[in-house]
Amino acid sequence: MSKVTFRIFRFDPANDPTPRYQEYEMPLEPGITLLNCLNKIKAEKDATLTYRMSCGSAICGSCAVRANGHAILSCKTQASELVKDGVIQLDPLGNTSVIRDLAVDLEPFWASIRKVKPWLMPDATDNPEKERLQSQEDYLKIDHATTCIMCGACWSDCNVLEVDKKFIGPAALAKAQRFIYDTRDVKTIDRLEEISEPHGVWDCTHCGECSTRCPTDARPLGRIEEIKQAAMAEGVHGNSGARHVLAFRETVGKRGLLDENYVPVRSVGFLNIPGLLGLMPVGLRMLWRGKNPPVIPHSVDKVEEVKKIYSRSEEFRK
Amino acid sequence: MKYALYTGCVAKGAGRELLAATNVACAKLGIELVEMTAAACCGAGVISEDNPMLADILNARTFAQAEEMGLPIMNICTTCQGVHRKAQIKLKKDPAYLERVNKELKEQTGLEYKGTVKVRHFYEVLLEEYGLDKLKSKITRPLNGYKVAAFYGCYAMRPHEYSDLQNPDNPDELEKIIIALGATPIDYAERLKCCGFPILMMNKTNAMKLTGNALIGAKGAGADAVVTPCPLCHLNLDAYQPEVENMNDVELKLPVLHIPQLVALALGASYEELRLKTHIVRPPAEIAG
Ligand code: SF4
Ligand code: SF4
Ligand code: FES
Numbered sequence: 374m375s376k377v378t379f380r381i382f383r384f385d386p387a388n389d390p391t392p393r394y395q396e397y398e399m400p401l402e403p404g405i406t407l408l409n410c411l412n413k414i415k416a417e418k419d420a421t422l423t424y425r426m427s428c429g430s431a432i433c434g435s436c437a438v439r440a441n442g443h444a445i446l447s448c449k450t451q452a453s454e455l456v457k458d459g460v461i462q463l464d465p466l467g468n469t470s471v472i473r474d475l476a477v478d479l480e481p482f483w484a485s486i487r488k489v490k491p492w493l494m495p496d497a498t499d500n501p502e503k504e505r506l507q508s509q510e511d512y513l514k515i516d517h518a519t520t521c522i523m524c525g526a527c528w529s530d531c532n533v534l535e536v537d538k539k540f541i542g543p544a545a546l547a548k549a550q551r552f553i554y555d556t557r558d559v560k561t562i563d564r565l566e567e568i569s570e571p572h573g574v575w576d577c578t579h580c581g582e583c584s585t586r587c588p589t590d591a592r593p594l595g596r597i598e599e600i601k602q603a604a605m606a607e608g609v610h611g612n613s614g615a616r617h618v619l620a621f622r623e624t625v626g627k628r629g630l631l632d633e634n635y636v637p638v639r640s641v642g643f644l645n646i647p648g649l650l651g652l653m654p655v656g657l658r659m660l661w662r663g664k665n666p667p668v669i670p671h672s673v674d675k676v677e678e679v680k681k682i683y684s685r686s687e688e689f690r691k
Numbered sequence: 692m693k694y695a696l697y698t699g700c701v702a703k704g705a706g707r708e709l710l711a712a713t714n715v716a717c718a719k720l721g722i723e724l725v726e727m728t729a730a731a732c733c734g735a736g737v738i739s740e741d742n743p744m745l746a747d748i749l750n751a752r753t754f755a756q757a758e759e760m761g762l763p764i765m766n767i768c769t770t771c772q773g774v775h776r777k778a779q780i781k782l783k784k785d786p787a788y789l790e791r792v793n794k795e796l797k798e799q800t801g802l803e804y805k806g807t808v809k810v811r812h813f814y815e816v817l818l819e820e821y822g823l824d825k826l827k828s829k830i831t832r833p834l835n836g837y838k839v840a841a842f843y844g845c846y847a848m849r850p851h852e853y854s855d856l857q858n859p860d861n862p863d864e865l866e867k868i869i870i871a872l873g874a875t876p877i878d879y880a881e882r883l884k885c886c887g888f889p890i891l892m893m894n895k896t897n898a899m900k901l902t903g904n905a906l907i908g909a910k911g912a913g914a915d916a917v918v919t920p921c922p923l924c925h926l927n928l929d930a931y932q933p934e935v936e937n938m939n940d941v942e943l944k945l946p947v948l949h950i951p952q953l954v955a956l957a958l959g960a961s962y963e964e965l966r967l968k969t970h971i972v973r974p975p976a977e978i979a980g
Contacts, residue, residue: 532901533885533897536901537896537900540897578845578901579885580845580885581846585851585859592850594850598739598743602740618741621737622738625738629731629732630732633701637891654934658930662969662970664705664708664930665705671704673730675729678729678752681800682748682795682800685795685799686742688795689748690742690744
């Protein structure tokens, strides 16, 4: 068995002036998970190493860390898959503050989940004797989101959270989808309106980190798309994100291509004077360089085919 | 070698220098291109936020057009490439859905998507089909000493199942091309991050922070230029650079090149041919000297 070096982030904010990395060498037993490696290091080499764990079976969600810069669930990952030039580097989850070593403060993560009111709000006048039943078909609409184990891997690697601590974050959005699509919940429109506010669903930049890191089927980016689809279908359009979708769809339906002059203006809002002025410097700059999009936008050949497909749009929603 | 060139919207609009550079690079390489003038927008992951099936039908139409031409598709935009691959994978996984999509497509256009067309980005074509050795043999102006920071763009990598990169968590495809051209790749922390373009209209501050981090990171690591395979990243990194400078109180003046421009430079293309003067941050003239 060849030896592997575990290069692990160590920090005790109460006693250490700055974080450091500590290295532990260990042979990898075949089939060992990263979590079991941590357990071995703690049992055999250094009892002060601090990290979270409980179930060891990818259920409790407590053992997520960053390995080689990306969030993973350590009990679900084979250590051998992580070795790079003989080294596995471990860091605490990103977008958090460290309590000690690999254990982080997840309170902002939990606060984001609470914001989406993660409980069923059924029709108050309907008092069924037993439970509220759900068809298999209806259940499948929320099947993905319900698999979330609250591990925080998505939160750790989210690109928007890196620049904006107020962003609601991917796990809360997945949780919001779970209630927006629950056919027993009657607050769908209220939920869609709340999630469409600033720092909500339209602030996601589609970086795809959340779905890539998610160890379950919750895969937040897919749920984010579903929330947006519901917002569009239910007419929750009073924000720049929804207006952008409408403008985009409209111009492609007319010409087959995007009209880059029209979409920004409609997205910002025709009556939003400060917003429109904000578009001017870049517009003038591009004009000056001869880079601005053609004023009379170009259409694709056979654009009638595109229009015919568009004329059937409503059918496609069924 | 012959490809159906899918231009996407930006190369026909605010990024026309990308189309010019692609044509120059491919002519010099001996890759024949037939522009898909009847193909519609891929939807950029935006149309699907409203009507996913509409987006899938538009993309199936594009694929069917290329199948009729008997040619593989070459993309020059990472976003188009990612959206196309996602559509292909979705249609392949669900035969009943493919049938529904094809029924609509046939009724409205007479076309049918058979699921055979190969879709690749320009740089993937260079690596997988053309070959770096052949590329090297065509170089007339090696970019020696030029330090280039690759910026991949999210859709090239994530979610992983739609990526054709060998290791989407730590790709080196663009770096391999940079090295083949004689230039030096620069590593920096933001290499694989989002440029923020998708939220430019919704939260400009956040979009500018993301773009700013990438530019400042690349500059700090000593890059002479950034190269990207995504014209949307290019818009944010180049056209919005003055905003980024103001917001972060830094001077950057970091040229941002499209990957076909970088390749064409090493093949001896001129400043004019590559329309480098239309960049907001104009690269120094010596680069094409
Ligand atoms: S796709 Fe959106 S929510 Fe997911 S990690 Fe990226 S920015 Fe965050
Ligand atoms: S959505 Fe996935 S990555 Fe995020 S907390 Fe839930 S299980 Fe973890
Ligand atoms: S220890 Fe419970 S999920 Fe890993």
